[in-house]
Amino acid sequence: MSRRRRRRTIERIIEMEITPMIDVVFLLIIFFMTTAQFARMTRADVELPREAGEQDEAPEEAGLVVNVMADGSIIVNGDPVSLDTLASLVRIEARAAGGAEHARVLLRADRSADTAHLNRIVTRLRELDIGAARVATEVPR
Amino acid sequence: MARRRRRARPPARITLNLASMIDVTFLLLIYFMVTTVLAPPEDRLSPTIQTRQDQTSSTAPDFQPQVVRVERRDGRPVYVLGSRVLADRAELAQALRGLPRDEGVFIQVFDRLPVEFAVAAVQTARDAGFERVTYVPGE
Numbered sequence: 441m442s443r444r445r446r447r448r449t450i451e452r453i454i455e456m457e458i459t460p461m462i463d464v465v466f467l468l469i470i471f472f473m474t475t476a477q478f479a480r481m482t483r484a485d486v487e488l489p490r491e492a493g494e495q496d497e498a499p500e501e502a503g504l505v506v507n508v509m510a511d512g513s514i515i516v517n518g519d520p521v522s523l524d525t526l527a528s529l530v531r532i533e534a535r536a537a538g539g540a541e542h543a544r545v546l547l548r549a550d551r552s553a554d555t556a557h558l559n560r561i562v563t564r565l566r567e568l569d570i571g572a573a574r575v576a577t578e579v580p581r
Numbered sequence: 582m583a584r585r586r587r588r589a590r591p592p593a594r595i596t597l598n599l600a601s602m603i604d605v606t607f608l609l610l611i612y613f614m615v616t617t618v619l620a621p622p623e624d625r626l627s628p629t630i631q632t633r634q635d636q637t638s639s640t641a642p643d644f645q646p647q648v649v650r651v652e653r654r655d656g657r658p659v660y661v662l663g664s665r666v667l668a669d670r671a672e673l674a675q676a677l678r679g680l681p682r683d684e685g686v687f688i689q690v691f692d693r694l695p696v697e698f699a700v701a702a703v704q705t706a707r708d709a710g711f712e713r714v715t716y717v718p719g720e
Contacts, residue, residue: 462602465603465606468614469609469613472617473613489701494707553695553696554692555651555696555699574630577630
């Protein structure tokens with residue numbers, strides 16, 4: 441009797457349902473692949489000034505992000521733009537925000553860039569009646 | 582005869598060995614998890630310094646503005662407050678502590694300086710308690 445039972449148990453095939461696990465693993469792979477790609481696409485390679493910034497304020501969405509590279513070139517949404525093109529982009533942002541005083545501009549200037557490049561942009565923003573801008577910094581570790 | 586043959590055949594069972602595929606999949610998952618840097622989007626960067634760019638109040642005749650000039654002297658960047666030449670941000674912070682906060686401060690930044698040095702002046706002014714810090718391009 442006991443021999444028969446043993447044989448039966450040996451003959452049984454142990455099966456594990458792994459389909460949902462593979463689904464989850466594939467979803468995780470797709471997630472990590474896409475997020476890594478997006479981070480590379482949106483972020484310009486700028487070495488920000490190492491300052492604490494204003495930590496007490498809640499992070500605010502910037503309407504227009506202007507990257508000022510070390511060589512002085514201006515990058516907006518991953519594309520190099522001239523000062524005149526930047527001015528038209530700022531006008532669009534101001535129109536969308538409901539006026540120049542509400543326009544939100546974030547300046548991401550490379551720490552080693554010449555202030556002449558930043559001054560040119562600030563002067564142009566002032567000509568467009570943009571009263572305030574934010575300067576992005578990197579918290580030193 | 583034909584019926585017998587059909588009955589005698591065991592039902593065909595297709596099995597797929599997934600072990601190697603799972604190995605590869607896990608390796609890919611580990612690779613992407615290790616290499617991915619989850620960076621916050623640019624528009625959500627919290628450490629930012631708010632500056633103003635209007636220069637109108639600095640030209641008022643009955644108002645003596647507090648101006649910190651960021652310029653280059655003898656080949657090195659310095660901060661100039663009135664007649665005082667300040668070599669670094671520590672000296673600037675000390676000098677700013679003696680100024681009234683209500684009127685705000687103008688940071689006049691001249692060309693041919695690293696952005697980092699100019700931003701340090703803005704940060705120092707904010708840290709000193711000035712609510713209104715105005716960035717003015719030097720002329």
